[in-house]
Amino acid sequence: MTTSPLTPYPSPTFSFEFFPPKTDEGREKLRGVRERLARLDPAYFSVTFGAGGSTQAGTLEAVLEIQAAGNDAAPHLSCIGTDRGFVRELLTTYRSHGIRRIVALRGDLPSGSRGAGEFRYANELVAFIREETGDWFHIEVAAYPEFHPQAASARADLENFARKVKAGADAAITQYFYNPDAYFRFLEDVRALGVEAPVVPGIMPITNYSQLARFSDACGAEIPRWIRKRLESFGDDRDAIVAFGEEVVTRLCEKLLAGGAPGLHFYTMNRAEPTLALWRNLGLPGSE
Numbered sequence: 001m002t003t004s005p006l007t008p009y010p011s012p013t014f015s016f017e018f019f020p021p022k023t024d025e026g027r028e029k030l031r032g033v034r035e036r037l038a039r040l041d042p043a044y045f046s047v048t049f050g051a052g053g054s055t056q057a058g059t060l061e062a063v064l065e066i067q068a069a070g071n072d073a074a075p076h077l078s079c080i081g082t083d084r085g086f087v088r089e090l091l092t093t094y095r096s097h098g099i100r101r102i103v104a105l106r107g108d109l110p111s112g113s114r115g116a117g118e119f120r121y122a123n124e125l126v127a128f129i130r131e132e133t134g135d136w137f138h139i140e141v142a143a144y145p146e147f148h149p150q151a152a153s154a155r156a157d158l159e160n161f162a163r164k165v166k167a168g169a170d171a172a173i174t175q176y177f178y179n180p181d182a183y184f185r186f187l188e189d190v191r192a193l194g195v196e197a198p199v200v201p202g203i204m205p206i207t208n209y210s211q212l213a214r215f216s217d218a219c220g221a222e223i224p225r226w227i228r229k230r231l232e233s234f235g236d237d238r239d240a241i242v243a244f245g246e247e248v249v250t251r252l253c254e255k256l257l258a259g260g261a262p263g264l265h266f267y268t269m270n271r272a273e274p275t276l277a278l279w280r281n282l283g284l285p286g287s288e
């Protein structure tokens with residue numbers, strides 16, 4: 001039986017994640033996506049940050065553009081392969097632009113790169129941000145209801161998560177998942193370890209089966225067999241994949257919100273429509 005350790009949040013918060021576009025065309029397209037999603041009045045937009053160098057300047061650029069348009073923006077900051085001087089400088093830049101939120105991560109070094117830098121795990125980054133900037137930033141960290149692929153064990157991953165929050169994180173966003181029980185059980189376990197911070201489910205719309213299967217293999221997020229089998233059976237029928245994906249993910253969001261999730265964080269993949277479709281199905285305010 002699934003029981004929620006939370007009382008439902010009176011007003012869940014919603015956020016949308018982008019990755020920094022690499023081309024002028026991508027930037028232009030993202031502008032349009034942001035404008036459509038901004039009408040939903042999210043708590044903030046977040047922008048990913050490529051560990052090991054790629055796209056890092058693009059993160060700041062995208063964050064500043066979101067802010068200039070009047071929305072709160074949270075840069076992700078991954079620490080693997082960096083040092084204290086680099087992170088300090090970045091924090092100073094963010095502060096100088098009035099940015100108050102950060103998503104703090106370890107990141108993954110691209111294969112072939114060498115040298116892990118001065119931070120080994122995200123808890124060290126969180127502690128460093130607090131040491132350097134006190135309470136200036138609202139810090140989100142990553143959570144893994146189906147466990148991080150490199151964790152020594154489920155128990156160790158839960159303890160590592162608790163350590164990361166206790167280092168000073170305010171809240172967490174989960175890796176995506178399609179099994180709500182994994183989320184509710186994760187919450188029970190981390191609450192038992194003394195973590196009271198909100199843990200917001202990360203929601204990945206389903207629009208492309210082969211891409212989703214590739215991501216899921218890499219990040220350890222499970223696509224349940226019954227979903228996989230149905231998606232496979234649609235072959236190249238994109239409309240069928242999108243319609244089925246929409247239905248499955250809408251039901252997932254409904255269960256999460258009904259069970260007390262404090263909000264939803266949408267992995268938009270820089271597209272408006274998949275998130276807007278879920279929004280409409282959920283009957284959330286501001287639907288187009």
Ligand code: FAD
Binds near residue numbers: 049106141148
């Ligand atoms: P950590 O919390 O450091 O955990 C990593 C692993 O180490 C886990 O297996 C954990 O159990 C283990 N561990 C933690 N602490 C210890 C310890 N003290 N001793 C031993 N083991 C320990 N990646 C990017 O590069 N850029 C992004 O913008 C980005 N955004 C993301 C946003 C979200 C919401 C999520 C869920 C992930 C994101 N990622 C991003 C991916 C993330 O960087 C990877 O999943 C990475 O492998 C782990 O990062 P983390 O911050 O969770 O690491």
